Amino acid sequence: xxxxxxLNRVTKFMGLGFLITLKSLFTGELDKEGFKxxxxxxxxxxxxxxxFIGLWHMGAKSLYxxxxxxxxxxxxxxxxxxxxxxxxxxxxxxxxxxxxxxxxSPAQVWESYKTLLRDHQVIKADxxxxxxxxxxxxxxxxxxxxxxxxxxxxxxxxxxxxxxxKTVFAGFLLALVIAVPIGVIIGLSKTLRSSVNWxxxxxxxVSPVVWLLLVFMIVKTMTKDSNSDSAFIISFIxxxxxxxxxxxxxxxxxxxxxxxxxxxxxxVLKLGPVQKVFKVILPSSLPLIFTGLRITLSVAWMVLIxxxxxxxxxxxxxxxxxxxxxxxxxxxxxxxxAMFVIGGIGFLLDRIMLTIQNTVSFNKTSGI
Amino acid sequence: xxxxxxxxxxxxxxxAFSENVMLDLKHLKKVYPTPKGDYTVLEDLxxxxxxxxxxxxxxxxxxGKTTMLSMIAGLNEISGGNxxxxxxxxxxxxxxxxxxxxxxxxxxxxxxxxxxMLGVNQVFPHVAKSQRTDIxxxxxxxxxxxxxxxxxASDLSQGMQQRVGIARAFAIKxxxxxxxxxxxxxxxxxxxxxxxxxIEIWNKEKITAVMITHDVDEAIFLADRVVMMTSGPKxxxxxxxxxxxxxxxxxxxxxxxxxxxxxxxxxxxxxxx
Ligand SMILES: Nc1ncnc2c1ncn2[C@@H]1O[C@H](COP(=O)(O)OP(=O)(O)OP(=O)(O)O)[C@@H](O)[C@H]1O
Ligand SMILES: [Mg+2]
Numbered sequence: 001x002x003x004x005x006x007l008n009r010v011t012k013f014m015g016l017g018f019l020i021t022l023k024s025l026f027t028g029e030l031d032k033e034g035f036k037x038x039x040x041x042x043x044x045x046x047x048x049x050x051x052f053i054g055l056w057h058m059g060a061k062s063l064y065x066x067x068x069x070x071x072x073x074x075x076x077x078x079x080x081x082x083x084x085x086x087x088x089x090x091x092x093x094x095x096x097x098x099x100x101x102x103x104x105s106p107a108q109v110w111e112s113y114k115t116l117l118r119d120h121q122v123i124k125a126d127x128x129x130x131x132x133x134x135x136x137x138x139x140x141x142x143x144x145x146x147x148x149x150x151x152x153x154x155x156x157x158x159x160x161x162x163x164x165x166k167t168v169f170a171g172f173l174l175a176l177v178i179a180v181p182i183g184v185i186i187g188l189s190k191t192l193r194s195s196v197n198w199x200x201x202x203x204x205x206v207s208p209v210v211w212l213l214l215v216f217m218i219v220k221t222m223t224k225d226s227n228s229d230s231a232f233i234i235s236f237i238x239x240x241x242x243x244x245x246x247x248x249x250x251x252x253x254x255x256x257x258x259x260x261x262x263x264x265x266x267x268v269l270k271l272g273p274v275q276k277v278f279k280v281i282l283p284s285s286l287p288l289i290f291t292g293l294r295i296t297l298s299v300a301w302m303v304l305i306x307x308x309x310x311x312x313x314x315x316x317x318x319x320x321x322x323x324x325x326x327x328x329x330x331x332x333x334x335x336x337x338a339m340f341v342i343g344g345i346g347f348l349l350d351r352i353m354l355t356i357q358n359t360v361s362f363n364k365t366s367g368i
Numbered sequence: 369x370x371x372x373x374x375x376x377x378x379x380x381x382x383x384a385f386s387e388n389v390m391l392d393l394k395h396l397k398k399v400y401p402t403p404k405g406d407y408t409v410l411e412d413l414x415x416x417x418x419x420x421x422x423x424x425x426x427x428x429x430x431x432g433k434t435t436m437l438s439m440i441a442g443l444n445e446i447s448g449g450n451x452x453x454x455x456x457x458x459x460x461x462x463x464x465x466x467x468x469x470x471x472x473x474x475x476x477x478x479x480x481x482x483x484x485m486l487g488v489n490q491v492f493p494h495v496a497k498s499q500r501t502d503i504x505x506x507x508x509x510x511x512x513x514x515x516x517x518x519x520x521a522s523d524l525s526q527g528m529q530q531r532v533g534i535a536r537a538f539a540i541k542x543x544x545x546x547x548x549x550x551x552x553x554x555x556x557x558x559x560x561x562x563x564x565x566x567i568e569i570w571n572k573e574k575i576t577a578v579m580i581t582h583d584v585d586e587a588i589f590l591a592d593r594v595v596m597m598t599s600g601p602k603x604x605x606x607x608x609x610x611x612x613x614x615x616x617x618x619x620x621x622x623x624x625x626x627x628x629x630x631x632x633x634x635x636x637x638x639x640x641x
Contacts, residue, residue: 261473264443267461269490269540279486283477361477 053106060105067100096329104333112333120156127151155314164315167232168304171239175296179247180289187255204245208303212238212310231313238307243300250292254285290357297353301346316342390454390576391417391544397448398435409435411602420574424587427597433580437548441467453543463491466542468550472529476522480513480532483521487540507535511565527558538569547579563590571616584635589622596638607638
């Protein structure tokens with residue numbers, strides 16, 4: 001019993017309260033209030049998912065028809081009656097060469113999802129085989145002081161996800177390391193705050209693209225004679241710089257707006273500056289700092305895709321871009337798969353941040 | 369009725385003071401700059417408070433009571449005149465003058481014990497850690513919180529938080545305890561309980577206490593002297609009433625005392641003019 005209470009608290013804590021309702025459905029503990037909750041938290045969301053898929057399906061179908069009609073029309077005007085009939089038959093047969101290129105249907109997207117997973121399995125097996133094959137050779141090369149041979153095949157979709165996550169965490173950490181200390185310092189001094197305010201106000205709205213170009217100019221020169229992975233460096237620094245502003249502003253605001261009573265207590269006790277910052281100011285601004293960090297992480301994830309796309313650095317962004325350029329029959333549905341994966345991971349990251357935020361701060365924020 | 373009994377003058381650092389005076393406010397002045405020009409809240413305010421004395425302060429809302437108290441605490445700039453503690457002019461805030469604020473102002477992310485320890489650690493840095501913890505626990509237990517040492521301050525009720533506030537203030541062993549309507553936010557039952565706790569600890573520690581209150585009965589029950597402030601602007605001390613009840617007092621004995629209604633009438637008459 002006690003265990004289940006803590007379990008309930010943990011799930012609520014993570015903003016996943018609906019799981020509790022689901023659990024009570026199976027254990028038969030559902031009363032009238034619980035039933036209402038069951039409707040509100042489970043039935044309605046599931047219904048809305050079906051509605052969404054239904055609308056999407058119909059929308060995709062009508063777009064498909066428009067595109068098909070257009071193709072036939074075009075064949076008719078350019079090549080005559082016969083070509084139009086051939087085109088119509090070709091489209092109806094589902095032949096790859098003449099499929100209308102438009103918004104894919106849910107079923108197609110699901111197929112592509114499975115294809116991508118299968119593809120991942122193939123590449124994984126390939127990598128393992130490669131490692132086995134080169135193991136002996138690499139050991140010899142290392143012994144001779146040469147670089148080992150590494151796998152240079154195409155990364156799978158899942159590999160791309162992990163690359164993106166790595167980049168976003170590096171960027172997020174950079175933002176944290178820069179923005180929190182600076183925010184605290186700015187927050188402590190009114191003079192400093194008003195003197196750097198213009199800088200923050202100017203840099204905050206700068207678009208990710210511009211940050212990328214700026215970072216590119218600097219990093220390109222600095223990594224000239226090292227063989228480090230400059231695409232990765234450029235993209236994580238750009239992500240960090242784009243996303244750190246929310247944390248900076250929130251930290252400064254949190255530090256500046258510490259309850260006057262707490263400051264008075266610190267004054268009466270004559271706390272030294274270090275004690276004052278660590279015992280009073282930082283803890284009391286933690287909720288705002290974490291609000292900032294949560295925004296930072298979601299902004300980082302959002303701009304990451306655009307930055308990868310532009311910087312040509314591996315990850316989900318370049319996956320999307322390559323698929324778009326590739327123009328294969330299932331490219332569009334792969335892009336939609338990527339869209340859902342990006343959204344899902346963004347949601348997950350936000351939940352994780354919310355959980356951390358709730359563990360460290362004294363007033364609890366419930367999930368939205 | 370102004371008290372002039374303790375005035376054998378001793379000179380130290382060129383400042384004349386009586387040995388029994390704990391707090392001395394001389395020609396105290398406070399001016400707040402406002403958009404419509406300077407606003408003089410207090411002018412030429414003189415008050416002496418003796419060692420081990422409990423003084424309550426009453427006056428109309430906005431007359432400058434909080435202003436005066438926060439100046440004594442060192443949290444508010446002095447515009448003119450001076451304040452001395454045991455003959456030394458004060459410079460800023462310090463733990464010799466403990467404060468209990470109207471809002472409990474505990475650090476909500478700390479436990480009750482940690483809140484008290486924050487002050488104890490600061491004031492007795494050379495005492496062994498276990499002893500410091502004992503001091504903090506002793507006072508928490510005095511205010512009836514032996515069960516709540518490790519509860520988060522944010523999980524305590526308003527009344528319990530103010531108990532922690534009292535423990536925190538006494539635990540740093542101040543010379544003067546300053547209280548600004550500490551029970552103003554509490555319901556009357558809790559208020560009574562906390563008055564009893566406050567006076568019990570004060571009886572034992574015998575430190576000087578200055579407390580602002582809006583409640584005439586509270587002012588009489590707790591005080592050796594009730595100080596009445598005139599209405600602002602340029603407020604000063606209007607009158608001082610000696611309360612000659614025996615200590616320790618009980619609420620019942622005070623209410624049944626013949627002088628009680630005379631005192632009460634005196635205060636009410638002052639406030640109504
Ligand atoms: N920082 C400030 N700047 C300008 N005016 C102020 C400031 N603080 C207080 N005042 C004014 O000074 C006067 C005295 O304020 P104070 O808070 O000391 O009154 P009080 O006697 O404690 O009132 P209350 O009984 O309502 O607590 C009020 O008129 C108030 O508006
Ligand atoms: Mg006041």
